[in-house]
Amino acid sequence: MERSLSTVPVGTRKRRGEGHTRREEILLAAKELFLREGYDATTIRRIADVVGVSAPALYLYFRDKDAIMLALCDQTFSLLIEVMEGLEQQPLAPLDRLRRCGAAYIRFALDHPREYWLTFLSGNTPEAVKKSGHRPETIDPDAPGSKGAVAFAKLMGIFRDIETSGLQLHYPVETAAELVWMSLHGLVAALVNNPHFPWTRRDMLIEGMLDMTVRGVVKVK
Amino acid sequence: MERSLSTVPVGTRKRRGEGHTRREEILLAAKELFLREGYDATTIRRIADVVGVSAPALYLYFRDKDAIMLALCDQTFSLLIEVMEGLEQQPLAPLDRLRRCGAAYIRFALDHPREYWLTFLSGNTPEAVKKSGHRPETIDPDAPGSKGAVAFAKLMGIFRDIETSGLQLHYPVETAAELVWMSLHGLVAALVNNPHFPWTRRDMLIEGMLDMTVRGVVKVK
DNA sequence: CAGATAACTGAACGTCGATAAGTTATCAAT
DNA sequence: ATTGATAACTTATCGACGTTCAGTTATCTG
Numbered sequence: 001m002e003r004s005l006s007t008v009p010v011g012t013r014k015r016r017g018e019g020h021t022r023r024e025e026i027l028l029a030a031k032e033l034f035l036r037e038g039y040d041a042t043t044i045r046r047i048a049d050v051v052g053v054s055a056p057a058l059y060l061y062f063r064d065k066d067a068i069m070l071a072l073c074d075q076t077f078s079l080l081i082e083v084m085e086g087l088e089q090q091p092l093a094p095l096d097r098l099r100r101c102g103a104a105y106i107r108f109a110l111d112h113p114r115e116y117w118l119t120f121l122s123g124n125t126p127e128a129v130k131k132s133g134h135r136p137e138t139i140d141p142d143a144p145g146s147k148g149a150v151a152f153a154k155l156m157g158i159f160r161d162i163e164t165s166g167l168q169l170h171y172p173v174e175t176a177a178e179l180v181w182m183s184l185h186g187l188v189a190a191l192v193n194n195p196h197f198p199w200t201r202r203d204m205l206i207e208g209m210l211d212m213t214v215r216g217v218v219k220v221k
Numbered sequence: 222m223e224r225s226l227s228t229v230p231v232g233t234r235k236r237r238g239e240g241h242t243r244r245e246e247i248l249l250a251a252k253e254l255f256l257r258e259g260y261d262a263t264t265i266r267r268i269a270d271v272v273g274v275s276a277p278a279l280y281l282y283f284r285d286k287d288a289i290m291l292a293l294c295d296q297t298f299s300l301l302i303e304v305m306e307g308l309e310q311q312p313l314a315p316l317d318r319l320r321r322c323g324a325a326y327i328r329f330a331l332d333h334p335r336e337y338w339l340t341f342l343s344g345n346t347p348e349a350v351k352k353s354g355h356r357p358e359t360i361d362p363d364a365p366g367s368k369g370a371v372a373f374a375k376l377m378g379i380f381r382d383i384e385t386s387g388l389q390l391h392y393p394v395e396t397a398a399e400l401v402w403m404s405l406h407g408l409v410a411a412l413v414n415n416p417h418f419p420w421t422r423r424d425m426l427i428e429g430m431l432d433m434t435v436r437g438v439v440k441v442k
Numbered sequence: 443c444a445g446a447t448a449a450c451t452g453a454a455c456g457t458c459g460a461t462a463a464g465t466t467a468t469c470a471a472t
Numbered sequence: 473a474t475t476g477a478t479a480a481c482t483t484a485t486c487g488a489c490g491t492t493c494a495g496t497t498a499t500c501t502g
C-alpha cells in the first residue's frame with residue numbers, strides 16, 4: 001500500500017464524467033519527463049509514479065508509449081500553428097510576411113528548444129507525424145499526427161500571396177516553401193541540438209539564414 | 222553447445238596476435254544491423270549471434286553499446302573526408318570548388334542515406350561526436366569522435382581560399398561555413414528522413430539549395 | 443608437456459514495455 | 473439504502489533488454 005514517490009494523494013479516483021483529466025495529467029507528466037530526460041530514458045513506470053497511479057493504468061488512456069509521444073507532438077504543432085495564425089492577422093506586404101514568418105519559426109524553435117527537439121530531432125518522432133508530411137488537402141486536420149501538415153500549408157500560403165502580388169519566384173510555390181523550411185530547420189536543428197557549442201554569433205546566423213533564404217527564393221532582378 | 226543462428230563455424234578462436242579481426246567482425250555485423258533495424262531495435266545479443274559469439278564477448282572489444290556506435294560514426298566521417306580530399310586534389314576555381322563540395326556533400330548523403338541517417342539523424346549520435354563539434358585545432362584527429370571536426374575544417378578551408386582569391390563574403394569564414402552546412406544538412410536531413418515522401422522534384426531541390434547557399438554567402442556585387 | 447593468460451561462456455541482476463486477471467470505486471436504477 | 477453493472481485501477485507476471493561476474497576453454501610461451 002506504500003507509494004513513496006507519489007505526487008498526488010492516493011484514493012482520489014475521478015468521477016465518471018471527468019475521466020479525461022487523467023489523460024491530461026498523464027500528458028503533463030510525460031511531457032515534463034520526455035523534455036527533461038528524453039524519450040528512451042523516460043519509463044512508463046516513472047510517468048505513472050508522477051501521476052500517482054500504477055503503470056498499467058496508462059494503457060487505459062493510450063495504446064502505447066508512442067501514442068503519448070504523438071499527442072505531445074500535436075501539442076507542439078498546435079502551438080506553432082497559433083504563432084503563424086497570429087502573423088496572418090497582421091497586415092503586411094507578402095515579402096515582409098515571409099521574413100517575419102521565418103523569424104517567427106526560428107524564434108519558436110529557440111524559445112521552445114526542448115519541444116522542438118522532441119518533435120523534430122529526438123529521433124522518436126512517431127511515424128504518423130512523419131507520414132502526414134505536408135500535404136494537408138487530403139487529411140483531417142484534427143486526426144492525430146496531421147497538425148504538421150497544417151502548419152506547412154500556412155507557409156505555402158505565404159508564397160502563393162507573394163506570387164499573386166506580382167513578384168516572381170525562382171521555383172514553384174511548393175518547392176520554394178520546402179527549400180526555405182529545410183534551411184531554417186537546418187539552422188535551428190544545429191542550434192537546438194548543440195546549444196552549448198561555440199557557434200559563431202547566434203544573431204548573425206539567424207539574420208544570415210533569413211537573408212539567404214529570402215534572397216535565394218524570390219527573384220529580385 | 223547448440224548455436225542455431227550462428228553465421229560462422231564454432232570453435233574457431235583467433236590467434237593471439239590477430240584479435241583485432243574480431244573487433245572488425247563486430248563492427249561489420251553491428252553496422253548492418255544498425256542500418257537495417259535502427260539503434261534501439263538492434264540488441265547486443267543479436268550482434269553477438271551474427272558474429273557467432275556470446276553477448277558478453279562484445280564487452281571485451283567495446284566498453285558498451287555506445288562505443289560500437291561511436292566507431293561506426295567515425296567510419297562514416299572517414300568516408301566523407303575521403304570524398305572531400307578527392308575534391309582538394311582537383312584544380313578548381315574557389316567558387317567552383319565550393320559548389321562542387323556542396324554537391325559532393327549532398328551526393329554523399331543520398332548515396333549513403335542509411336549511414337548519414339545513423340550518424341546525423343538517428344538521435345543516437347554519441348555524445349563524443351556531438352561534443353567534438355567542428356573546432357579541429359585543439360583535437361587529436363584520430364581520437365574517437367573527432368573526425369567530424371576534421372571534415373568541417375575542410376569546408377572552412379574552401380571559404381578561406383575564396384577570400385584569399387579576392388572575393389568577398391557576407392560573413393566571416395566560419396559563419397559562412399556554418400550557414401552553408403546548416404542549409405545543406407537541412408536539405409538532406411529531410412530527404413533522407415522521409416525518402417518516400419512526395420517532395421517536389423529532387424533535382425530541383427538540390428540545385429536550388431546549392432544556388433541559394435552559394436548566392437547567399439558570396440558577394441556578387 | 444606445464445603454467446600463464448587471452449578469449450570466451452553461462453548464469454544472473456535489475457529494468458524495460460506490455461499483458462492478463464482480478465479488485466475496488468463510482469454510477470444508474472430501484 | 474442496496475444492488476448490479478461497469479469504469480478505473482492494481483498486482484503479478486512475461487519476455488527481452490544492457491550489463492556484470494565468476495568460471496571455463498583455447499592458445500601461446502617456455
